[in-house]
Amino acid sequence: xxxxxxxxxxxxxxxxxxxxxxxxxxxxxxxxxxxxxxxxxxxxxxxxxxxxxxxxxxxxxxxxxxxxxxxxxxxxxxxxxxxxxxxxxxxxxxxxxxxxxxxxxxxxxxxxxxxxxxxxxxxxxxxxxxxxxxxxxxxxxxxxxxxxxxxxxxxxxxxxxxxxxxxxxxxxxxxxxxxxxxxxxxxxxxxxxxxxxxxxxxxxxxxxxxxxxxxxxxxxxxx
Amino acid sequence: xxxxxxxxxxxxxxxxxxxxxxxxxxxxxxxxxxxxxxxxxxxxxxxxxxxxxxxxxxxxxxxxxxxxxxxxxxxxxxxxxxxxxxxxxxxxxxxxxxxxxxxxxxxxxxxxxxxxxxxxxxxxxxxxxxxxxxxxxxxxxxxxxxxxxxxxxxxxxxxxxxxxxxxxxxxxxxxxxxxxxxxxxxxxxxxxxxxxxxxxxxxxxxxxxxxxxxxxxxxxxxxxxxxxxxxxxxxxxxxx
Ligand SMILES: Nc1ncnc2c1ncn2[C@@H]1O[C@H](COP(=O)(O)OP(=O)(O)OP(=O)(O)O)[C@@H](O)[C@H]1O
Ligand SMILES: [Mg+2]
Numbered sequence: 317x318x319x320x321x322x323x324x325x326x327x328x329x330x331x332x333x334x335x336x337x338x339x340x341x342x343x344x345x346x347x348x349x350x351x352x353x354x355x356x357x358x359x360x361x362x363x364x365x366x367x368x369x370x371x372x373x374x375x376x377x378x379x380x381x382x383x384x385x386x387x388x389x390x391x392x393x394x395x396x397x398x399x400x401x402x403x404x405x406x407x408x409x410x411x412x413x414x415x416x417x418x419x420x421x422x423x424x425x426x427x428x429x430x431x432x433x434x435x436x437x438x439x440x441x442x443x444x445x446x447x448x449x450x451x452x453x454x455x456x457x458x459x460x461x462x463x464x465x466x467x468x469x470x471x472x473x474x475x476x477x478x479x480x481x482x483x484x485x486x487x488x489x490x491x492x493x494x495x496x497x498x499x500x501x502x503x504x505x506x507x508x509x510x511x512x513x514x515x516x517x518x519x520x521x522x523x524x525x526x527x528x529x530x531x532x533x534x535x536x537x538x539x
Numbered sequence: 540x541x542x543x544x545x546x547x548x549x550x551x552x553x554x555x556x557x558x559x560x561x562x563x564x565x566x567x568x569x570x571x572x573x574x575x576x577x578x579x580x581x582x583x584x585x586x587x588x589x590x591x592x593x594x595x596x597x598x599x600x601x602x603x604x605x606x607x608x609x610x611x612x613x614x615x616x617x618x619x620x621x622x623x624x625x626x627x628x629x630x631x632x633x634x635x636x637x638x639x640x641x642x643x644x645x646x647x648x649x650x651x652x653x654x655x656x657x658x659x660x661x662x663x664x665x666x667x668x669x670x671x672x673x674x675x676x677x678x679x680x681x682x683x684x685x686x687x688x689x690x691x692x693x694x695x696x697x698x699x700x701x702x703x704x705x706x707x708x709x710x711x712x713x714x715x716x717x718x719x720x721x722x723x724x725x726x727x728x729x730x731x732x733x734x735x736x737x738x739x740x741x742x743x744x745x746x747x748x749x750x751x752x753x754x755x756x757x758x759x760x761x762x763x764x765x766x767x768x769x770x771x772x773x774x775x776x777x778x779x
Contacts, residue, residue, distance in 0.1 A: 436626075441620075442620075442622065442627075446615065446616070446640040447613070447644050448612070452643055457628055
C-alpha cells in the first residue's frame with residue numbers, strides 16, 4: 317500500500333468532503349420541501365394532483381439518478397453564475413443540488429406518505445367524528461403522530477444522499493469523489509486514494525447515523 | 540331527531556345496507572343487534588357520514604346532511620361517537636384529548652375547556668388521570684375517557700359501536716355503568732352491542748338487523764320474549 321500521496325493531497329480530500337457535506341445538506345433541505353409538496357398532492361382530493369404526484373414518484377424512482385442529473389444539467393434553461401465557493405463552481409453546484417433534490421424529494425414524499433398511512437385510520441375517524449375538519453385533524457392528530465415515523469426515516473435519507481451525491485462528479489462538481497479522481501490521476505496511484513475516499517464517506521455516514529440514533533432515542537423518551 | 544329515508548350503502552358490488560327507513564326521536568335509547576356482517580356498524584357510521592350512503596337521505600335535526608351543500612362538520616359536533624377500539628389520541632394527555640375539540644371548534648378558552656373536562660372526568664371517576672397519556676390507562680378507563688371526550692362537545696346524540704367488545708370481561712361493567720347513567724340523564728343514544736342485559740335494562744327500543752335490513756323494530760322485552768321473524772329467533776337462540 318502506498319499512501320505517500322496523503323500529505324501533499326490531503327487538502328483535495330478535505331475540500332471535497334466539505335463540498336459533499338454541503339451538497340448533501342442543501343439537497344436534503346430542498347428535497348424535504350419537494351417531498352412535503354408531493355406528499356400533500358398525493359393526499360389531495362383532486363385526482364389530477366394525485367396522478368401528477370404519483371407519476372412524479374414513479375418516474376423518478378424508475379429512472380437512473382445519473383440520467384436525471386444529466387437532464388437537469390443540460391436541460392435547465394437558466395445559467396447559474398460561474399462564481400466559485402469552496403472550490404465549487406455554482407454553475408455546476410446548483411443544477412447538481414437541484415437534480416439530487418428532485419430525486420430525493422420523490423423518496424421523501426414516499427417516506428411522508430408511509431408515515432401518515434401508518435397511523436391507524438381510527439385516529440382520523442375519531443377526530444372527524446368530533447367535528448374537526450380534515451385539515452384540523454391532520455394538523456393536530458395525524459401529523460404529530462406521523463412525524464415520529466417520518467423523522468428517523470428522513471435521517472436515513474440524509475445518509476443515503478451523502479453516498480448518492482458522489483454521482484454528481486459526472487457534471488464536474490468537485491466533491492469528494494471528483495477530487496479523489498484528481499488525486500488518482502495526478503499521482504498515478506489508482507487504488508489507495510479510493511480507500512481514503514471510502515474511509516471519509518464511512519466516517520460521515522457512520523457519525524451521522526449515530527447522531528441521528530441518539531436524537532431518535534431522545535425523541536422517543538420524551539413521550 | 541334523526542330520520543333515514545331508504546338508506547343504501549354499497550362497497551363496490553357488496554350491497555351492505557338495503558333500504559333503511561327509521562325515525563329516532565329525542566331521548567330514545569336505540570339498541571342495534573344482529574349477526575356479524577349484517578351492516579350494524581355501517582348503518583351507525585352512515586349516521587355521521589363516516590360512510591357516505593350510496594342512496595337515500597339522512598335528516599338530522601331538520602337538516603338533510605346527505606345533501607352536497609351541507610357541511611357535515613357542523614352536525615358531527617352534535618353527534619358523539621364511541622368506537623370499539625377507543626381511538627384515543629395517544630400523543631395527547633387525557634386532558635388534551637378532552638379539550639382539543641371544544642377549544643378548536645367551540646373556541647372555548649383553555650380554562651373553560653379544562654373546567655368542563657374536569658367535570659366530565661368526575662362523572663366517570665377519572666379525575667386523577669387528567670395528566671396521564673392514554674397508553675397508561677386500562678381498557679375500561681380508555682373507553683370511559685373516549686365517552687367523555689365525545690361528551691365534551693355537548694352532543695345531542697351519542698353513537699356507540701360495540702363499545703365493550705374489545706374489553707376484558709371485568710371491565711365491561713364500568714363502561715356500561717357510564718352508559719346507563721348517560722341514558723338516565725336523557726341522552727339520545729344509538730348503541731350497537733352484544734350486551735343483551737344492557738339492551739333489556741336501558742334500551743327503549745331495539746332493532747334487529749340482518750343482511751342490510753331492519754327485520755324487527757320493537758322494544759327489547761317484546762323482541763326477547765316474542766321475536767316475530769325466524770332470523771331473529773335463530774339469532775337470539777344462539778346468543779341468549
Ligand atoms: N370499508 C369497507 N369496504 C368494504 N367492505 C366493507 C367495508 N366496511 C364494511 N364492509 C363489509 O360490509 C359488511 C357489513 O359490515 P359491518 O361492519 O357493517 O357489519 P357489522 O354488522 O357491524 O358486523 P360485526 O358485528 O362483525 O361488527 C361486511 O361484509 C363487511 O365486510
Ligand atoms: Mg360492526
